[in-house]
Amino acid sequence: MVKHTGRPGYLQIADDLRAQIRGGALAPGSPLPSTAQLAEEYDSSLSVVKMAVGILRNEGLVIGQQGKGVFVRDTSDIPAAGDLAGEVAELRTAVQDLSARLAKMEEQLATSTARRPSRGSR
Template sequence: MTVDTNDPRPPYVQVADGLRAAIRTGELAPGVRLASGRELASQWGVALMTLQKAIDLLRDEGLVYSQQGRGVFVAADGKVPPTDELTALRETVENLERRLSVVEERLQASDNRRR
């Protein structure tokens, strides 16, 4: 698993193609956590940013998904499973929206009293 300097494809595309092939052949099965970014970058002989660009490409294709603090995982049949973290994030955003609304109402009331 190394990048071929004679290959006309950009290095990140070569890495993405290699990981994509491993996913499609089952070498990397659904639910499997990929090695860390640093480990994969070292294995492929590329910079961490190059590897991240390859992972971003695979994420855009629905082949992998990330979980904050846990890593990057192979998606099942190209579908990213819903996570508790996603639900928690949605709840946090909704809570922040409610709190912002209260702050905006108070600011408006304060402005009206000054007039």
């Protein structure tokens, strides 16, 4: 049931479903209850439930199959939050390195172009 805490209902539902997925109550490959069932369970509207499920889709925790329902995704291949922070740090370092290399190449190109006489001045 959605509580009147000031936190939007769709976030409360998403939090609860996320906890069930991570806790194993909703195993990989298992279907989520229907939107109508979830709306009844959480005493909420269909649109609020759809927003909650949409959040879980965006997070990659569930996947929808047209005409079949929404299923819990196998999250063993999704990096944990700590791993994700490490990956972001690695990507930043790689981008900085590439930026420095690109700047050096552009400088070399500008220098070599400036030294060459133009074709019309031969």
